[in-house]
Amino acid sequence: MTASVELxxxxxxxxxxxxxxxxxxxxxxxxxxxxxxxxxxxRVNRLRTTGVITGQRATVDAAKLGRPLEAFxxxxxxxxxxxxxxxxxxxxxAQPEVRAVYHLTGPDDFLAHVATTSAxxxxxxxxxxLTARDEVARVHTNLVFQHWAGGPLLPPKDS
Numbered sequence: 001m002t003a004s005v006e007l008x009x010x011x012x013x014x015x016x017x018x019x020x021x022x023x024x025x026x027x028x029x030x031x032x033x034x035x036x037x038x039x040x041x042x043r044v045n046r047l048r049t050t051g052v053i054t055g056q057r058a059t060v061d062a063a064k065l066g067r068p069l070e071a072f073x074x075x076x077x078x079x080x081x082x083x084x085x086x087x088x089x090x091x092x093x094a095q096p097e098v099r100a101v102y103h104l105t106g107p108d109d110f111l112a113h114v115a116t117t118s119a120x121x122x123x124x125x126x127x128x129x130l131t132a133r134d135e136v137a138r139v140h141t142n143l144v145f146q147h148w149a150g151g152p153l154l155p156p157k158d159s
Contacts, residue, residue: 005050010035012154014043015052019152022056059149062115067097070115070144071122074108075130078137085109088135097125108140 013033017024030040047053062070077088085103092101092112102111116122122141130139
């Protein structure tokens with residue numbers, strides 16, 4: 001389990017701003033939190049090196065990239081042992097349709113969020129890439145009709 005990192009109120013404010021607009025310049029960020037740009041850059045770099053900031057990314061509409069069918073695949077792996085788990089996760093992440101993978105407790109071992117071009121493409125993914133593997137005992141598929149993303153952990157301050 002990852003240890004938590006001690007964060008100051010300035011660090012938290014930097015995170016709040018970056019979570020809500022990661023395109024903000026260092027100069028704008030420094031002014032918003034009331035510190036020098038060089039100090040701000042040092043703090044952001046520390047947040048990156050300690051793993052608090054794990055990356056910056058663009059959110060992409062899968063349908064506009066030709067992958068309109070999204071689904072959640074609940075996968076049961078047997079036996080559920082480390083020598084099989086790590087290669088299975090690598091295999092899942094190597095599939096271009098896979099957007100996220102979660103290791104779960106309960107009756108299912110993994111949850112994979114996928115975006116495919118069609119129902120046939122989803123069927124190919126399940127049959128050729130998942131159930132064809134010896135360690136996969138079961139795959140349960142739920143289609144996504146619509147989704148809403150949650151907000152940042154540190155939402156913007158009230159104006």
